[in-house]
Amino acid sequence: MTLNRRGFLKSTAVVTGAALMTNNPYPSISTGIPDKFLSGKMKLTYRPYTLDLRHVFTIATNSRTTTPVVLTEIEFNGVTGYGEASMPPYLGESHESVLSFLSKVDLGKYENPFELENILHELDSLAPHNTAAKASVDIALHDLVGKLMGQPWYRIWGYDETRTPYTSFTIGIDTPEVVRQKTKEAEEYKVLKVKLGRNTDKEMIEAIRSVTDKPITGDVNQGWTNKEQALDMLHWLKEHGVVMVEQPLPKERIDDSAWLTERSPLPIIGDEGVQRLADVRNAAGVYHGINIKLMKSTGMREAQNMLALARSLGMKVMIGCMTETSCAISAASHLSPMADWADLDGALLIKNDVFDGTKIIGGKVTLMDRPGIGAVKV
Numbered sequence: 001m002t003l004n005r006r007g008f009l010k011s012t013a014v015v016t017g018a019a020l021m022t023n024n025p026y027p028s029i030s031t032g033i034p035d036k037f038l039s040g041k042m043k044l045t046y047r048p049y050t051l052d053l054r055h056v057f058t059i060a061t062n063s064r065t066t067t068p069v070v071l072t073e074i075e076f077n078g079v080t081g082y083g084e085a086s087m088p089p090y091l092g093e094s095h096e097s098v099l100s101f102l103s104k105v106d107l108g109k110y111e112n113p114f115e116l117e118n119i120l121h122e123l124d125s126l127a128p129h130n131t132a133a134k135a136s137v138d139i140a141l142h143d144l145v146g147k148l149m150g151q152p153w154y155r156i157w158g159y160d161e162t163r164t165p166y167t168s169f170t171i172g173i174d175t176p177e178v179v180r181q182k183t184k185e186a187e188e189y190k191v192l193k194v195k196l197g198r199n200t201d202k203e204m205i206e207a208i209r210s211v212t213d214k215p216i217t218g219d220v221n222q223g224w225t226n227k228e229q230a231l232d233m234l235h236w237l238k239e240h241g242v243v244m245v246e247q248p249l250p251k252e253r254i255d256d257s258a259w260l261t262e263r264s265p266l267p268i269i270g271d272e273g274v275q276r277l278a279d280v281r282n283a284a285g286v287y288h289g290i291n292i293k294l295m296k297s298t299g300m301r302e303a304q305n306m307l308a309l310a311r312s313l314g315m316k317v318m319i320g321c322m323t324e325t326s327c328a329i330s331a332a333s334h335l336s337p338m339a340d341w342a343d344l345d346g347a348l349l350i351k352n353d354v355f356d357g358t359k360i361i362g363g364k365v366t367l368m369d370r371p372g373i374g375a376v377k378v
């Protein structure tokens with residue numbers, strides 16, 4: 001009998017799987033995974049959904065009141081993993097582009113969801129971009145695998161769930177009166193994040209400072225253009241209790257960003273300038289640290305690799321988010337025990353969350369002791 005390569009690999013996988021179960025060299029150690037979860041058919045389903053924001057959200061480049069998302073599910077032998085793609089305008093993805101990408105994904109050909117590396121490598125090669133669409137599959141797959149293993153991802157990764165940071169709470173660009181009001185509403189949060197990058201930066205900070213002396217992180221979203229003025233502004237911000245600044249200059253301005261980082265009195269974090277794993281090495285020396293977001297990184301697997309690489313390069317790490325439901329926020333939160341800063345307020349900014357998961361309690365990221373990503377439908 002002749003076997004093509006694919007058939008050969010498949011039969012080898014079955015034999016290896018069977019050998020694992022019967023000739024276990026460590027018989028006293030159980031994998032904890034029932035046999036029935038080692039083969040079956042995965043089924044991916046998805047639906048578009050629109051998040052309604054609590055406030056008009058204004059950053060340096062645009063304003064909006066809604067965010068399109070796509071909610072995914074992967075079902076396998078009666079267990080379901082949940083995922084999500086969130087598409088803020090600057091990512092360049094839409095309901096249409098995500099649905100079109102997902103229509104090309106065929107998970108039915110894989111033996112089981114534990115083939116994360118194979119599946120996600122092939123998923124990535126389906127199209128060059130679509131990072132949010134890819135993240136929606138990655139997150140659902142991680143949720144499924146965690147559920148099959150009966151463990152939350154922070155435990156699978158070996159992270160200490162008590163070491164989660166406080167999350168920042170974002171105050172969008174607005175009039176001083178509204179900024180003061182939003183600051184008062186954010187009483188529960190220990191760190192405020194302020195969107196900067198317009199000509200009202202000092203006004204925004206002064207409005208907050210008239211209400212509270214909490215630490216502030218600043219996010220310029222590439223909104224400053226002159227590096228000398230940016231450096232002056234960083235000194236002024238430091239004097240006003242700002243503790244870190246994201247993406248002060250446009251992402252293409254690599255040399256100017258490195259110049260600014262070298263002189264900055266505050267840590268400078270690359271966000272728009274650092275999307276995926278391949279960007280991390282180049283970011284060393286340009287920024288003090290990186291903002292990792294699942295919608296940029298294509299999901300949890302690459303995000304964890306980015307975190308490890310950034311750490312090995314001596315860089316700071318921030319775990320961020322888009323406006324998302326508690327599904328994607330929960331997924332990202334499993335990395336937060338290893339982060340210097342968390343910006344995981346995405347689900348707090350929306351009115352129509354459809355999941356319950358990681359919570360912000362007393363301002364602190366609080367992980368649920370539930371298998372997978374820890375998000376359940378509400």
Ligand SMILES: [Mg+2]
Pocket residue numbers: 219221246247271272291
């Ligand atoms: Mg940012």
